[in-house]
Amino acid sequence: MPRVSEQHLAARRQQILDAARRCFLRNGFHQTSMQDVITEAGLSVGAVYRYFTSKHEIVAAIAGQTVDGIGQQFNAIAAHEPQYPLIEAMDRVLAVVDTQLGPDGMFRLAVQVWSEAMHDRTVAALVADRYPRLREFFTTLARQARDRGELAADTDVTAVGHVLLGMIPGYALQRLLTGTPDHQTFLTGVRALLPPPPDPASARHPAPSI
Numbered sequence: 001m002p003r004v005s006e007q008h009l010a011a012r013r014q015q016i017l018d019a020a021r022r023c024f025l026r027n028g029f030h031q032t033s034m035q036d037v038i039t040e041a042g043l044s045v046g047a048v049y050r051y052f053t054s055k056h057e058i059v060a061a062i063a064g065q066t067v068d069g070i071g072q073q074f075n076a077i078a079a080h081e082p083q084y085p086l087i088e089a090m091d092r093v094l095a096v097v098d099t100q101l102g103p104d105g106m107f108r109l110a111v112q113v114w115s116e117a118m119h120d121r122t123v124a125a126l127v128a129d130r131y132p133r134l135r136e137f138f139t140t141l142a143r144q145a146r147d148r149g150e151l152a153a154d155t156d157v158t159a160v161g162h163v164l165l166g167m168i169p170g171y172a173l174q175r176l177l178t179g180t181p182d183h184q185t186f187l188t189g190v191r192a193l194l195p196p197p198p199d200p201a202s203a204r205h206p207a208p209s210i
Contacts, residue, residue, distance in 0.1 A: 013051045016041050017065065020058045025104060029059055029112050060122045063113040066106050067130040070096070071137065078140045086145040087191050090164070094183050097172050107172045114169075131165075138164035150195065 019041035023032040034055050038048045052058045073096045077089055084092075100106040117124040139161030145151045151160070171186050181189075 012043075012047070016043065016048055016051055017058065017061055020055075021062055021109065024059075024062065024112060025108055029055075029116055056120070056122065059116060059120070060126055062109065063116070063123050063126050064130065066109045066113055067127065067134070069106055070100065070110070071130070071134050074134065074137045078137055078144070083148075085148075086141060086150055087187070087194055089141050089144075090167075090190050090194075091187055093168065094171060094187060097168060097175075098183055101172065101175050107176065110169075111173070111176065135161050135165045138162075 016037065020032070020037045023036050023040050026032075027036070032055070034048070037055070037058065038045055041048060052061070074093060077092050077096075097107065101108070113123060113127065117127045139157050141164060142151065142155065142157035142160035146153065146155045146157055151157075167190065171181075174181060
């Protein structure tokens with residue numbers, strides 16, 4: 001029998017996860033059975049159980065992909081746009097969130113992941129491992145802002161990172177549950193809480209000392 005390639009195995013595993021994701025978005029974690037996932041994937045029972053022995057394992061894998069997917073998009077902002085003011089970086093973060101609030105969006109799964117983490121040790125451990133990485137992204141934004149002189153030199157960038165991260169689920173949950181606030185309204189509130197970016201002209205021509 002010819003050996004199955006790693007690419008084939010990875011593709012089949014992803015096929016199952018994609019099917020489970022559709023089921024979870026449609027019916028939720030608890031209302032979805034393994035048979036639902038098997039039917040959605042269009043595979044045999046044995047094929048699915050070859051990759052996942054239980055729905056519990058699928059939920060944990062989906063949770064990891066959900067958190068990692070959001071994190072990758074956030075990290076691209078810090079990596080490629082370090083020169084932008086903090087408010088502009090947050091504008092771009094909110095834009096990422098906006099793309100993931102629709103019927104197939106990652107934040108609809110994220111809400112289920114947060115709930116599952118409250119009573120599932122495996123998911124809780126996964127979230128506890130992944131979320132500090134998300135928080136580090138916001139700490140990086142704060143550090144970049146401090147280094148540009150946008151935040152005070154003695155700013156605790158870790159503390160600011162905690163607060164900036166906390167804004168994101170707050171925004172996403174409000175949008176998912178009530179449909180508001182819109183992007184610009186929320187950004188207006190964030191802008192009111194952040195110091196204005198430094199004036200480039202002032203940096204070039206500092207006030208004379210007395």
